[in-house]
Amino acid sequence: MLQQILTDLKPYNAQLVAVSKTKPADHILEIYEQGQRIFGENKALDLQEKYEALPKDIEWHFIGHLQTNKVKYIAPFVSLVHGVDSLKLLKEINKQAKKNERVIDCLLQFHIAEEQTKFGLDLETANELLNSSTFKIFQNIRLIGVMGMATFTKDKAQVEREFKILKGIFDALKAAFFKDNAVFKEISMGMSGDYKLAVEEGSTMVRVGSLIFGNRVYVKK
């Protein structure tokens, strides 16, 4: 399946984040041995544990909702934080990045779905954030684009509409804040069920889990 996904992404030059959440290290290693180097996790402590257990040339992405008190666990090594949705979180990432003498790449997460449960900014709040004097002094974070999750639905037209909204948000921010900034270029959208549609709509980075690893089994703790 991995090769098929990569073949599908190739014409669009989009990157694949293999979402390995809930999957054990040996299963991740199997996919690694097929050539995949970018993996995504949505729990800070799981991510830290897997980072320690697995080869060091893996690029680890944090893809979920990150709590400020968990940033310190992943700050030493994380390559990209997809789900940044507040100034408070950016501030903490900046602080922890500085402690580790690094610059951490981040994506601003936008709320594009119908469901209320999904996190994310709206364009107005993002404008305020980017205009704020607090944001302007951060030296240890680099915003490289946007991320969003479409509604969980079989309605393709709706998902397509939501992807178009995120692309529109990206274009608006690019024009207003990042015009001459070549690194602000990423649009992280698309998962197992809709990654083909996502790249057609401008995604540069898809986050695919179950299609690569099989369905997730959640065990009650």
Ligand SMILES: *Cc1c(COP(=O)(O)O)cnc(C)c1O
């Ligand atoms: C779990 C998850 C994915 C991958 O979902 P699949 O449907 O298994 O491909 C993508 N993005 C985020 C933020 C996730 O939490």
